[in-house]
Amino acid sequence: MIELLIVDDHPVVLDGTKTLLQDLANVHIETEQDGQSVLSLMDTKTFQLYLIDINMKPTNGVQLSQMIKKKQPEALILLYTGYELADYYELLVEKKVDGLLSKLATKEQVIQTIQATLRGEILLPADFLDFIQRRSHRPEAQQEVLLSDKEQEILQYVAQGFTNKAIASNLGVTQRTVENYLSKLFVKLHVESRAEAVIVAKENAWID
Numbered sequence: 001m002i003e004l005l006i007v008d009d010h011p012v013v014l015d016g017t018k019t020l021l022q023d024l025a026n027v028h029i030e031t032e033q034d035g036q037s038v039l040s041l042m043d044t045k046t047f048q049l050y051l052i053d054i055n056m057k058p059t060n061g062v063q064l065s066q067m068i069k070k071k072q073p074e075a076l077i078l079l080y081t082g083y084e085l086a087d088y089y090e091l092l093v094e095k096k097v098d099g100l101l102s103k104l105a106t107k108e109q110v111i112q113t114i115q116a117t118l119r120g121e122i123l124l125p126a127d128f129l130d131f132i133q134r135r136s137h138r139p140e141a142q143q144e145v146l147l148s149d150k151e152q153e154i155l156q157y158v159a160q161g162f163t164n165k166a167i168a169s170n171l172g173v174t175q176r177t178v179e180n181y182l183s184k185l186f187v188k189l190h191v192e193s194r195a196e197a198v199i200v201a202k203e204n205a206w207i208d
Contacts, residue, residue: 002027002118003046007064008053009033013103017051020107024114035059035067042071049118051101054081054088055176057164060183062088063192065097076117087184089131092122099123145188147206154181155201156208158194 004027008014014031021029030047032038035056050068054061065077079088080101091097099117101110109123116123147155150171157167164182168175186192189200201207 002048004029004049004051004114005038005041005047006031006051007033007035007038007056007061009056010053013053020110021114024111027114035064038064039067039071042068046072047075049076049078049114051078051080051114054079054183055083055179057179060179060186062091062096062183062186065091066192069096078114078117081180083180083184085125086127086131088187089128090187092124092128093132093135145204147185147188147201151181151185151188152201152206154178155185155197155206158182159198159201159207 004021004024006014006017006021006029008017008031011033014033018029018031021027032041036059038050050065052061052064056064059067061079061081065079068075068077076099077097078099078101079091079097080103081088082103085100085102088097088100092100099113099122101113105113113123153171154167157170162170164178165175168178171178182194182197185197189197191197191200198207
């Protein structure tokens with residue numbers, strides 16, 4: 001029996017995802033809403049596969065995945081999101097996660113992706129090949145990170161100590177949008193926290 005843990009801080013989405021996967025054979029499913037609770041749960045139970053929402057708080061899915069991998073290197077991790085999967089392809093290349101899923105995927109696509117992951121395979125959209133091609137043809141000297149004006153603005157607010165809620169209010173967007181920007185920035189900057197992101201941003205003179 002495969003032990004699968006679904007992690008999402010939205011109860012409705014969590015229950016819906018569990019229901020969606022009830023047809024998986026030989027898989028026992030448990031759920032958890034809090035990232036830190038996952039780490040505590042791992043002390044008493046072993047899961048082979050983790051399906052984790054990227055945009056959680058206070059610990060997002062990317063950060064939680066790294067924590068799980070440190071504690072259980074052999075763990076299989078699928079990240080899922082309602083945003084663009086392409087923003088997280090770098091995580092696959094660096095082998096920080098074992099697969100990506102869109103929340104817009106069909107039930108069949110979700111089940112096929114999970115089954116492939118359990119077999120040690122990866123199912124990906126066709127544009128992943130475009131990403132690899134661009135990456136492989138990019139000169140080493142040109143591999144510096146490029147940030148958008150919006151990303152730099154958000155980093156400036158982070159450096160000033162603004163909360164995600166306050167940043168969202170200032171930008172006129174939802175807090176979820178800010179959290180999505182930050183999770184993508186963590187991947188792009190190869191950092192695990194707001195503090196590390198600020199350090200990298202200052203080193204590269206993206207913010208004051």
